[in-house]
Amino acid sequence: MAKGKQLSQPEIERLVERARRGDRAAFGQLVDEYKDKIYNYVARMLNDPYEAEDVTQEAFLRAYRSLPRFRGASSFHTWLYRIASNLAIDVVRKRKRQEPTYSLDEPLESDDGEYEREIPDDTGGPEARTSTRETRVAVRRAIMELPEKLRDVMILYELQGETYEDIAEILDVPLGTVKSRLFNARNRLKDSLQELVEAGELEVER
């Protein structure tokens, strides 16, 4: 799977090298390359767009500050993910001790009252859209209910398309741990979403 939007690996390496020497424009290109991936990952981990933006921004700032120490032992993208993962996990742990936060599924508030967050949806008519929205809400909730270690692996593998090897490097755990966490995460998600799946029009012979 491609790691970025359009830059090749040698191009990324050149940009990293320039950014290490303090070339901000080069770093800007790297931010452009990875911002959506990192933001999507953090947003799925936290289910809060405001915190996701802050954490993603902090991840890039830390990456820039730490670039002089980046020796290229791992790829830039796994290194960046590792920074983002550590920050996201910190937020998740802090949250456990604090109050609830905003959700991607909750309506936004303004001076004129509440309004729904607009997420582009090009699937079917109004009924299908409602059903799709409910499904997404349920899936997001089920993912959020996973313990953070399982959630991390689930998001990285299923939604970010990372390989087992890259995930092991990002999370600094053995390959076997990645696989077992993914196995447990899938089982838990299946159990959480069972009701929703059964409520659908499944023709199951039992």
Next chain:
Amino acid sequence: MTCEEVRAELVECWGSTDQLSAGAMEHIEICPECRYEALMLRETHVMVRSLPQERAPEGFTGRVLEWIGREEAQRGWGARLAGLLTPARQPAWARAAAVGTALALAAAGGAVWVNRAAEPHAPQQIVSGQVGTSSVARPAAAGEAELDELLMRHQAMELTQPLADDAGVSLVVYTTN
């Protein structure tokens, strides 16, 4: 194969029968529970994959670069300031001389303090008819006559008005010119 073994395989491949082993496939054909399990997993997988990709907000890269610029500017000023406040590394003899001077000054300061503590009762100041402790600073431009008068007033007060709280006297601070 047992149901447990087949289900473990099913989880591995999200219920996709294309990737199942021949033994698991045979089992599924005769086991409705495992067939149902496979379907549940496939549907769950479809749901998970249906989540849209979130995109970083507009202007994100610009904001990150702006922060970096601000931080670097601050660091630049900080480094310059630190350079002014931190002297360049000195040779060993210079450091030894500096330590010696500091010790001598500390000893002199200590001697002054001991002498002050040995002086007679510290003065009290009368403010609006009340007695209280205060710091007494010798005015730099005060003449000898003024100082004498001040001392006399303090001595007279000591004779007529005992200190209300001797412990408070320790708070009196002398400043010397």
